[in-house]
Amino acid sequence: MSAFTVYATDYVAIYVSGVDAKSYLQGQLTQDINLVEPNTWLWAGQCSAKGKLWACFRIAAYQQGYLLICSADEAEAALRELKKYAVFSQVEITSMTQQVSGVLGDKQALGAHLGVNLDNPATSLPEGLVLTLADDRYLVVADADTLAPAHSSEAFLCAQIKAAEPSLCAAAIDEYVPQMVNLHALGGISFSKGCYTGQETVARMKYLGKNKRAMFVLSAQADSKLAPPLTEGQVQPVDLERQVGDNWRRGGTLIAQAVDQGRLYGLAVLPNDLELDSQLRAKHAPEVMFSIEPLPYSLTEE
Structure with missing residues (x-):
């Protein structure tokens, strides 16, 4: 072998x-x-x-x-x-x-x-x-x-x-600022280098505390990946819902997924204050229930 x-x-x-x-x-x-x-x-x-x-x-x-x-x-x-x-x-x-x-x-x-x-x-x-x-x-x-x-x-x-390493599917491109996919936590953003395309928005997210989302690792029991929903032949994002009491409300979006040994793993952009024991499900496939896994790094900014 x-x-x-x-x-x-x-x-x-x-x-x-x-x-x-x-x-x-x-x-x-x-x-x-x-x-x-x-x-x-x-x-x-x-x-x-x-x-x-x-x-x-x-x-x-x-x-x-x-x-x-x-x-x-x-x-x-x-x-x-x-x-x-x-x-x-x-x-x-x-x-x-x-x-x-x-x-x-x-x-x-x-x-x-x-x-x-x-x-x-x-x-x-x-x-x-x-x-x-x-x-x-x-x-x-x-x-x-x-x-x-x-x-x-x-x-x-x-x-x-x-490992919570970001990779954007087609539906996620041009949707998120870098902090929303944890790029700052991976050392992928310099806040001292000077100007670059989009720098003003990225800096505002840090210094004014305007970012309200982060990327999380999810897992669910499943034998295959979720097929993205289609609208008039166009692939749509895989939206997630979170449980609030007896109701379900919009939670975020799945941006990457893969299956291994009967488990579906995904990366999702969710509210950054979400409780880690929150239950989530795919909006178009509510039978698939996700739990949040611990991140291998800290999201706390210095």
């Missing part, structure tokens, strides 16, 4: 390079790009002018530029918006042809297979990159034949959801 397992993902790696790459991204992302050093990776968000997220990235230095890794839905919006003003800078923005695979398992075995030492958070390959997400969890950007054939993504996605 292999000491590590490879999983398919829908992630895309965006490569930003050129002499203006750092300054361009500094004006586009929530993260301070000066902190993105070789052999590290950080969280970052890309916002609209109104401060709503187009994408949540894992960003790392790579070759002569930076890799931004996110879901395919996020990448579609991110590439469109990043390229919009790139014509005014010496910067190239491309979607890499390499696959982005998830890996669960032993670090030493994976490193030996790839021929590298995985002691750093980010490790360069001849034509790719490895991000260490946890002691036994990795993202590998590499040619398709670098790793063994991939399994279904569900187990890897469940691990990401349990």
Whole structure:
């Protein structure tokens, strides 16, 4: 039995390079790009002018530029918006042809297979990159034949959801400011770097205490994911209701979900003062009852 397992993902790696790459991204992302050093990776968000997220990235230095890794839905919006003003800078923005695979398992075995030492958070390959997400969890950007054939993504996605790491589905794009998906708690927002697109809204949420929502990990007994509701053929968000006495009221929205071993796990944006013993259900599938799991990090801001 292999000491590590490879999983398919829908992630895309965006490569930003050129002499203006750092300054361009500094004006586009929530993260301070000066902190993105070789052999590290950080969280970052890309916002609209109104401060709503187009994408949540894992960003790392790579070759002569930076890799931004996110879901395919996020990448579609991110590439469109990043390229919009790139014509005014010496910067190239491309979607890499390499696959982005998830890996669960032993670090030493994976490193030996790839021929590298995985002691750093980010490790360069001849034509790719490895991000260490946890002691036994990795993202590998590499040619398709670098790793063994991939399994279904569900187990890897469940691990990401349990770690409360944000990833936006299509219905969640341009809906939330970064704090609503806990990007501040993951170190993905710099409040001292200066201006970037959407910065005014993000700063107002912090300094005026206007943010009233946060991202939570949910779980439910289920053998399959919830199919999103459709309205006139258009996919709608999976809305949640919370129990208040004998009644049910709007609670929030599910932005990611995966199933593993008879449990449905999800990430949901909910009121940030919600009691952790609250009961929730899917509005369009009320038989699916969710409970709130503990977050692996604190939401308290310094």
